[in-house]
Amino acid sequence: MDNQLDKFKNKLLNYFNGKIDEQNENIEVLSDDIMKMNIEIEETKKIITGLKNNMDDSQDIFSPSDNNDSFMLQEIKKLDDRVSEITDCMDKEKNEIAQGKDKIKEMNRMCSYIKKVKISTEEKQQRSEENIGDKKEIGKIEDIKDKVDFCRKICITDVNRCKLELDNIYEMLNDL
Numbered sequence: 001m002d003n004q005l006d007k008f009k010n011k012l013l014n015y016f017n018g019k020i021d022e023q024n025e026n027i028e029v030l031s032d033d034i035m036k037m038n039i040e041i042e043e044t045k046k047i048i049t050g051l052k053n054n055m056d057d058s059q060d061i062f063s064p065s066d067n068n069d070s071f072m073l074q075e076i077k078k079l080d081d082r083v084s085e086i087t088d089c090m091d092k093e094k095n096e097i098a099q100g101k102d103k104i105k106e107m108n109r110m111c112s113y114i115k116k117v118k119i120s121t122e123e124k125q126q127r128s129e130e131n132i133g134d135k136k137e138i139g140k141i142e143d144i145k146d147k148v149d150f151c152r153k154i155c156i157t158d159v160n161r162c163k164l165e166l167d168n169i170y171e172m173l174n175d176l
Helices: 002-054 058-062 070-154 159-175
Strands: none
Touching: 002 070, 070 159
C-alpha cells in the first residue's frame, strides 16, 4: 500500500513540477516580449521626437490655412496610437506574468503538502510498529497470566511441574 501511495505521490510531484516548468517558460517568454515592447516604445518615442523637431512652425505664421505639416501630425498621431497599443499589450502580459507566478506559488504549496503527507505516512508506520511491540508485550502478559493460573491448578498435585512453570514465569518477567 505504501508503495502505491509513493508512486502516486511521485506522479503528482512530477506533474506539478512539469506544470511549474511550463509556467516558468511562459513567464520567460512574456518577459522577453515585454522587453522587446519596451525597446519598440523607446524607438517609437525617438521617432516622434524627431518628427516634432522637424516640424516647421514658421509656415503656420505666413499661411495658417495651408498646413504642410498635416502629414507629420498624422504620423505622430499614428505613432502615439501605436505606443498606446503596445502599452496596453504590455499591461496584459504583466498581468499574465503575475497570474503565472501565483500559479507557481500554489503548485509549490501543493508539492510541499504532498511531501508532508509522505512524512505523515512514515509516522503512521512507526506508530504501527510501536503498537505491534505493545501487542507483543500484552501477549507476554497474557501468557504469564495463563501460566500462573495453570500453576494454581497444579500446585497441589504436581509440585515439580509447578516449580518449572514458576521459573518460566520468572524468566518472562525478566524479559519485560
